Amino acid sequence: MSKEKKMTTTITREEFMSPGHLACQGCGASLAMRLALKGLGQRTIVCIPACCWAVIDGPFPYSSLDVPIYHCAFETAASSASGVKAGLEILGDNETAVLAWAGDGGTYDIGLQALSGAAERNDDIIYACYDNEAYMNTGIQRSSATPFGAWTTTTPVKHYKKERKKDIIGIMAAHGIPYIATASVAYPEDMVKKFKKAREIRGTRFILIFAPCPAGWKSRPEDTIKLARLAVQTGYFPLIEIEKGEKWTLNLKLKERKPIAEYLKLQGRFRHLSEEEIAAIQQEVDERWAKTLQKCSL
Amino acid sequence: MSRKKEARKIIFESEKEMPPVPMSLGSMLHNRTGAWRNIKPVIDLSKCIKCGICWKFCPDASIDIVDEWPQINYDYCKGCGLCAEECPQKCITMVEEEK
Ligand SMILES: Cc1ncc(C[n+]2csc(CCOP(=O)(O)OP(=O)(O)O)c2C)c(N)n1
Ligand code: SF4
Ligand code: SF4
Ligand SMILES: [Mg+2]
Numbered sequence: 001m002s003k004e005k006k007m008t009t010t011i012t013r014e015e016f017m018s019p020g021h022l023a024c025q026g027c028g029a030s031l032a033m034r035l036a037l038k039g040l041g042q043r044t045i046v047c048i049p050a051c052c053w054a055v056i057d058g059p060f061p062y063s064s065l066d067v068p069i070y071h072c073a074f075e076t077a078a079s080s081a082s083g084v085k086a087g088l089e090i091l092g093d094n095e096t097a098v099l100a101w102a103g104d105g106g107t108y109d110i111g112l113q114a115l116s117g118a119a120e121r122n123d124d125i126i127y128a129c130y131d132n133e134a135y136m137n138t139g140i141q142r143s144s145a146t147p148f149g150a151w152t153t154t155t156p157v158k159h160y161k162k163e164r165k166k167d168i169i170g171i172m173a174a175h176g177i178p179y180i181a182t183a184s185v186a187y188p189e190d191m192v193k194k195f196k197k198a199r200e201i202r203g204t205r206f207i208l209i210f211a212p213c214p215a216g217w218k219s220r221p222e223d224t225i226k227l228a229r230l231a232v233q234t235g236y237f238p239l240i241e242i243e244k245g246e247k248w249t250l251n252l253k254l255k256e257r258k259p260i261a262e263y264l265k266l267q268g269r270f271r272h273l274s275e276e277e278i279a280a281i282q283q284e285v286d287e288r289w290a291k292t293l294q295k296c297s298l
Numbered sequence: 299m300s301r302k303k304e305a306r307k308i309i310f311e312s313e314k315e316m317p318p319v320p321m322s323l324g325s326m327l328h329n330r331t332g333a334w335r336n337i338k339p340v341i342d343l344s345k346c347i348k349c350g351i352c353w354k355f356c357p358d359a360s361i362d363i364v365d366e367w368p369q370i371n372y373d374y375c376k377g378c379g380l381c382a383e384e385c386p387q388k389c390i391t392m393v394e395e396e397k
Contacts, residue, residue, distance in 0.1 A: 062308065
């Protein structure tokens with residue numbers, strides 16, 4: 001390789017997350033933050049409720065982010081962000097973006113009413129949920145984002161989770177907010193673009209990020225990107241955008257979807273599943289995929 | 299990685315010096331997470347095509363671009379192995395850390 005050739009960088013080289021943070025090896029959530037801030041830029045305030053990220057950034061007053069962090073209570077990511085935004089407006093600052101950054105527990109479960117309230121008022125905040133499909137920070141308990149079939153410490157192998165994952169995108173779409181998107185750490189360009197785009201829109205914006213968790217999924221840390229990519233390629237986690245509550249776009253069309261078994265078999269949390277159970281999961285993914293295509297008018 | 303801050307630990311002499319609300323702007327760079335590592339990535343630059351993939355996916359922002367080449371920052375790299383797994387040239391090898 002020639003000495004002169006520049007390194008290919010498809011996303012900004014500027015970093016707003018520094019090393020030295022406390023995430024586990026191969027943590028999808030930490031990469032998610034790194035990418036999100038690349039999209040949002042310096043003039044951002046982050047509100048973080050109880051979740052892994054409340055630990056990852058470092059104990060107060062230390063921080064691994066180059067933007068201010070407001071640590072708030074578990075259920076209050078959205079309402080705290082609304083409050084910070086109101087404060088900024090009083091100060092005449094309409095430039096700074098306010099990002100609520102919560103886990104799936106803090107979004108699908110305990111923070112849902114605060115989020116619904118903010119969305120109904122169309123508060124001018126960006127709400128991002130990094131979805132690792134369980135309460136990881138407290139030791140891998142099930143959440144309503146945990147998928148059917150998964151082991152967690154509260155859904156042990158003998159009583160693995162029997163309920164399906166809550167459709168948070170459907171819930172947020174029903175609020176008719178200006179911008180909703182899904183993003184994945186395996187597709188950094190798409191993710192940075194979506195955060196950039198969200199920053200330019202006013203009102204409540206919701207971004208759901210697929211963030212594999214080696215510690216909770218019992219997967220190899222080096223498989224984090226592979227898993228996130230397979231989630232998209234199997235149709236388990238489609239990359240979409242919903243604008244003005246109506247216009248659905250499928251960002252990554254798939255000619256052929258990979259079998260869900262490929263995704264499941266890399267994770268210890270699904271190791272106990274029988275062929276029949278895997279077939280049932282495949283069927284559910286197929287049905288959801290068909291619905292997504294329909295909504296995107298494809 | 300961020301060059302804006304120093305790897306210095308901030309210490310407050312008294313409570314009065316602390317900010318009134320829990321807003322973090324300190325630095326975690328004093329926390330050299332390289333000590334967590336059991337295996338370490340070594341890049342064979344002779345095979346590198348400068349695609350930037352290892353840099354892009356590092357969850358620890360521990361691959362720097364130095365003179366347009368990828369360079370592992372061993373002060374912080376935790377040894378997750380993601381870069382070695384994703385490198386299309388397979389020019390990153392994970393080797394046992396000698397301690
Ligand atoms: C009101 C309240 N209940 C419970 C807790 C304990 N708690 C802290 S973090 C957490 C789990 C968070 O899960 P999630 O939002 O999915 O984020 P993750 O840890 O997976 O990143 C829980 C239950 C708390 N801090 N506050
Ligand atoms: S438990 Fe999972 S989400 Fe939390 S820091 Fe570790 S890898 Fe990241
Ligand atoms: S992924 Fe491999 S080929 Fe690409 S820049 Fe990194 S070391 Fe070089
Ligand atoms: Mg979680």
